Each structure stands twice: as C-alpha cells, then as structure tokens.
Amino acid sequence: MPEAMVTTKFETPGIGASTVLMALRLPVGLGHSVGELRYQGRRSGRHIALPVSYVRTGDSVAVRVGNAEAKRWWRNFRSPHPVSIRLDGQWLSGTGRLAMPGTLEHEEVGAIYQSAHRNAQLDSVDPYVVIDVRTPHPVPAQQPADTREDLWRR
Numbered sequence: 001m002p003e004a005m006v007t008t009k010f011e012t013p014g015i016g017a018s019t020v021l022m023a024l025r026l027p028v029g030l031g032h033s034v035g036e037l038r039y040q041g042r043r044s045g046r047h048i049a050l051p052v053s054y055v056r057t058g059d060s061v062a063v064r065v066g067n068a069e070a071k072r073w074w075r076n077f078r079s080p081h082p083v084s085i086r087l088d089g090q091w092l093s094g095t096g097r098l099a100m101p102g103t104l105e106h107e108e109v110g111a112i113y114q115s116a117h118r119n120a121q122l123d124s125v126d127p128y129v130v131i132d133v134r135t136p137h138p139v140p141a142q143q144p145a146d147t148r149e150d151l152w153r154r
Contacts, residue, residue: 033117036086037063037129039096042076052129054087055116061085061092062099062109063129064122074098077129085131094133101125 037052050073052063063085065074076096077083083096099105101124109128114120 035061035063037083038085039076039081039083042081048073052085053117053120054085055113056087057112059133061087061094061131061133062113063096063131064113064117064120065127065129066123068123068126074127074129083129083131085133092131092133094131096129096131099128099130101127105130 033053034051035054037050038048040047053066054064055062065071068074077098080095080097082093084091084093086092099109106128109130110122110124113128114122
C-alpha cells in the first residue's frame with residue numbers, strides 16, 4: 001500500500017457514513033460485522049473511506065455491495081485495485097476485485113456471506129468486492145488520529 005494511502009485524509013459519502021465510521025472506533029458495537037474500507041479513486045484520485053459489511057474467511061474478505069445500482073464506489077474494483085480495510089480494530093491491506101453476478105465465485109461468496117449474515121436480504125444481482133489481504137500491519141506513527149476532522153465529506 002503506498003505511504004500516501006495511510007497518511008492522507010479520507011472523504012466519506014455523507015454524514016451517515018461519517019457517523020458509522022466514528023461508531024466503529026468505540027470499544028463496543030458493530031466491530032465484528034462492519035469495517036472501514038479505504039481506497040484511492042481510480043479516476044478522481046480522491047481518498048475514500050466507507051463503512052462496509054464484510055465476512056472474513058482466511059486471507060480473503062468479502063464486502064457486500066448492497067443496492068449496487070445506486071452506488072458507484074465498487075466500480076473502482078472492476079480490475080484489481082489496492083485497498084485497506086479495518087477489521088476489529090486492525091488494519092489490513094490488500095487487493096480488491098469484483099465477484100460479479102453470474103459467476104461461480106459470486107455464488108460461492110454469496111453463500112459464505114449469507115451463512116455469516118443469516119438475516120441479511122441479499123440481492124443476486126449485487127456484486128461483492130473480494131479483498132485478498134496480506135498479513136496485518138500496525139498503523140504507522142505518522143498516521144493522524146482517527147477523529148471527525150480527519151474524514152472529509154463531499
């Protein structure tokens with residue numbers, strides 16, 4: 001992961017996303033099913049931070065793209081793209097790619113996701129972002145503290 005990816009301020013898509021990201025830093029709550037995804041936009045170059053629902057299996061993390069027709073962020077992963085994700089307070093970096101509907105991988109990831117999130121209403125036309133993660137790395141000392149001022153909104 002490039003150093004700039006870790007030390008740059010990140011944008012969130014709105015006040016709701018900012019609130020969820022702040023809640024993830026609390027010692028109780030959403031930690032085991034919601035994580036923070038960070039990446040740099042392919043065309044815009046902006047650094048984006050999003051709360052995402054995920055399932056981790058081994059060295060892979062599956063992120064559900066719910067209501068994909070109304071969202072654009074996942075299109076950055078049409079081809080493999082660097083990403084960082086915070087799971088249970090630990091940052092992982094890796095490469096994200098899409099598991100598109102109609103593929104065997106999409107069916108497999110969907111089954112894994114459904115078994116972990118039994119009450120989730122999954123739409124078979126929504127893709128998943130599959131992140132192949134590397135070993136956890138500590139957050140470098142020069143990274144700013146995670147505060148509301150560190151996350152920009154559009």
